[in-house]
Amino acid sequence: MAEHDLTARMAGQMDCHLVFPLLEFLQERELYANKEILEAKLRLLSGTNMVDYAMDIHKSLHDTDDVPDDMVRRRTDVVSRLRALDEATAPIVSFLQNQQLVQELRPDKQYNLHMLQDRFQIGPEQIETLYQYAKFQFDCGNYSDAAVYLYQYRALCTNSERSLSALWGKLAAEILMQNWDVALDELNRLKEIIDSKNFSSPLNQLQNRIWLMHWSIFIFFNHENGRNGIIDLFFQDRYLNAIQTNAPHLLRYLATAVVVNKRRRNMLKELIKVIQQEQHSYKDPITEFLECLYVNYDFDGAQQKLIECEQVILNDPFLGKRIEEGNFVTVPLRDEFLENARLFIFETYCRIHQCIDIGMLSQKLNMSYDEAELWIMNLVRNSKLDAKIDSVSGTLIMTTNHVNIHEQVIESLKNLNMRTFLLAKNIVEPAQAAQQAAR
Numbered sequence: 433m434a435e436h437d438l439t440a441r442m443a444g445q446m447d448c449h450l451v452f453p454l455l456e457f458l459q460e461r462e463l464y465a466n467k468e469i470l471e472a473k474l475r476l477l478s479g480t481n482m483v484d485y486a487m488d489i490h491k492s493l494h495d496t497d498d499v500p501d502d503m504v505r506r507r508t509d510v511v512s513r514l515r516a517l518d519e520a521t522a523p524i525v526s527f528l529q530n531q532q533l534v535q536e537l538r539p540d541k542q543y544n545l546h547m548l549q550d551r552f553q554i555g556p557e558q559i560e561t562l563y564q565y566a567k568f569q570f571d572c573g574n575y576s577d578a579a580v581y582l583y584q585y586r587a588l589c590t591n592s593e594r595s596l597s598a599l600w601g602k603l604a605a606e607i608l609m610q611n612w613d614v615a616l617d618e619l620n621r622l623k624e625i626i627d628s629k630n631f632s633s634p635l636n637q638l639q640n641r642i643w644l645m646h647w648s649i650f651i652f653f654n655h656e657n658g659r660n661g662i663i664d665l666f667f668q669d670r671y672l673n674a675i676q677t678n679a680p681h682l683l684r685y686l687a688t689a690v691v692v693n694k695r696r697r698n699m700l701k702e703l704i705k706v707i708q709q710e711q712h713s714y715k716d717p718i719t720e721f722l723e724c725l726y727v728n729y730d731f732d733g734a735q736q737k738l739i740e741c742e743q744v745i746l747n748d749p750f751l752g753k754r755i756e757e758g759n760f761v762t763v764p765l766r767d768e769f770l771e772n773a774r775l776f777i778f779e780t781y782c783r784i785h786q787c788i789d790i791g792m793l794s795q796k797l798n799m800s801y802d803e804a805e806l807w808i809m810n811l812v813r814n815s816k817l818d819a820k821i822d823s824v825s826g827t828l829i830m831t832t833n834h835v836n837i838h839e840q841v842i843e844s845l846k847n848l849n850m851r852t853f854l855l856a857k858n859i860v861e862p863a864q865a866a867q868q869a870a871r
Contacts, residue, residue: 434463436716436744441681445646447604448476449570453650457749467493481571483507514568521565524548524558528584541590548588559588563598570601579605596625603647612655619648627670641674649685653750653765659693662686667699672706680714683707684744687718688751691776692768700726717741721773725780735796738773745769774799778811782819788828790821801826 439458443451452473459469470493477486483506487499527533527548537544548554566581582602589595599622606615625631626640648665652658665671666686675682683706690696690703704726707719715723717740724733745751745766754761774797781788781796794804805821808828812819819830 436740437463437747438681438684439749441679442646442649445643445679447600448479449573449575449608450604450647450650451476453608454749457752461747461752463747480573481510481568482573483510485573510572514572517561517565517568520561521558523552524554524562525565525581527552527554537587541588544588545590559585560594563589563594566598567601570605575605575608579609596622599625600643607647607650610654612651612658615651616655616661619644619651623665638674638677641671642679645671645674645679645682649682649750652689653685653753659689660696662689663693663696663699667702676706676710680710681716683710683714684716684718684748685750687722688745688765688769691718691722691772692765694772717744725776729780729784731777731781731796734777735798738770738777738798741773742766742770770798774807775811778808782828782830786830788830790826790828793828 437458439451439454443454455469455473455476458464459466470489473489474486474493477483477489480486483503487503487507490499490503491497536547545556545559548559562581562585566578566585569581570578579602582598582605586595586598586602589598599618603615603618603622606618622640622644626637626644631637631640645666648662652662652665655661662685666675666682675686687703687707690699700722704722707715707723708727711719711723717737721734721737721741724730724737746763751765752763753765754763777796778793781793790805790808791801793808794801797804797807799807805823809821812821812828819828821828
C-alpha cells in the first residue's frame with residue numbers, strides 16, 4: 433500500500449518537526465524498510481538542534497555506539513548557543529515570569545515598548561532575542577517552552593511578518609504537544625490573518641492557505657469537532673480552489689470526513705463534482721470508491737475499492753489512529769468509514785432495484801450472509817426505509833409508493849400560483865399606499 437502513501441506530499445508542506453510523528457507511524461506499520469525510515473529521520477534532524485536524538489538514530493542505523501565527530505561538535509555548538517541565549521534573554525524572561533509586572537502590560541504595544549525600555553531597560557533588541565530563544569527551544573524539541581515564549585513574543589512584537597512567523601511556530605508546538613483545543617484556536621487566528629485583504633501577495637496567500645490546510649489535518653482528525661471543521665474549511669471557495677490548484681491529494685481527507693459525518697451528507701454532491709474534476713490529477717481508493725458508486729453506479733467496482741479503502745485508512749498516519757482497549761486494538765475511523773460506506777452502497781442499490789437478493793448484496797457489502805441479513809434488518813428497523821425482508825426467498829423487497837405525476841404537477845402549479853399572488857400583493861399594496869399618501 434506504499435503506492436497510496438501521501439507522507440512525501442504532505443511533508444513538503446510542513447515544518448520538519450511535524451513530519452516526525454508521520455515517520456513514527458510508518459515505522460510502526462512497517463510500510464517501508466526500517467533503514468529507510470531511520471535515514472529519513474536523520475535527514476530531518478540535520479535541520480534541527482535535536483542532536484542527542486540524531487546521535488541515537490545514527491547508532492541504531494549503523495548498529496554502533498560511536499558517533500561522527502561532526503555530531504559531537506554540533507552538540508557542543510548547540511549547548512554553547514543555548515547558554516548564550518539564556519543569558520541574553522534573562523532580563524525579559526525574568527520580567528515575563530513576574531505576573532504582577534505582566535499585568536501592567538496593555539493592548540497598546542507602543543506603550544509596552546516604552547514602558548519596558550524606560551523602567552526595565554528592555555529594548556527592541558532584547559524582544560527580538562526572545563523570538564530567537566523561542567525558535568531555538570523549538571528546534572531543540574522543547575515545544576512547551578517554545579509555545580510560552582512565542583505567545584509572549586507576539587504580545588510585544590510590532591513586526592507583522594515576525595508575528596505571523598511566531599504564530600506558525602506556536603501552532604506547530606501546540607500540535608506536537610497534542611493540545612488540540614489550543615491548536616484549533618491558533619489555526620483560526622492564522623486563517624483570519626491569511627484571509628485578510630492586506631495579506632502580502634495573492635501567490636503568498638495561496639501558499640499560506642495550502643500550508644494551513646496541511647497542518648490542519650493533525651487537528652481535524654483528533655479534535656472532537658474536527659470532522660465538521662475540515663468540511664467547513666475545505667469547502668470554502670478560496671480553500672477549495674487552493675486544493676484544486678496545488679493540493680488535490682487533500683481530497684482524501686475531505687472525502688473521508690464527508691463519508692463518516694452523517695450530518696454533512698448534503699456536501700456529498702459537491703464532493704463528487706470536485707472528485708470528477710480532479711480525477712486526472714489525483715485519485716486513490718477512497719475517491720474512486722465514491723466515483724464508482726455515485727458516478728458510474730459500478731457496484732462491483734465499489735466493492736473492490738472498499739476493500740482497498742480499509743488498507744489506505746489503516747496505513748495513513750492521520751486516519752489510522754489506533755486505540756488500545758484492554759487486549760484489543762481498534763481503529764475507530766476505519767470502522768466508521770466501512771459502516772457508512774456500506775450504507776452508501778445499500779442506499780444507492782435500493783434506489784435502482786425493487787427486489788434485492790441478500791446473498792448478492794452481502795458480497796457487495798463485503799460481509800457474510802448472516803452479517804448482512806442482521807445488518808439490513810437493523811437498518812430497516814431503525815430507519816424510515818420502506819422495505820421488508822423475505823427470509824424464505826432471502827430477498828429484500830422495496831415497497832414503492834407510486835405517485836400520480838399529473839397530481840404532482842397540478843399541486844406544484846397551485847403552490848406556484850399562491851406564491852405569485854403573494855409576491856404581487858407585497859409589491860402592489862405598498863405602491864398603492866404610497867400613491868394615496870401622496871394625494
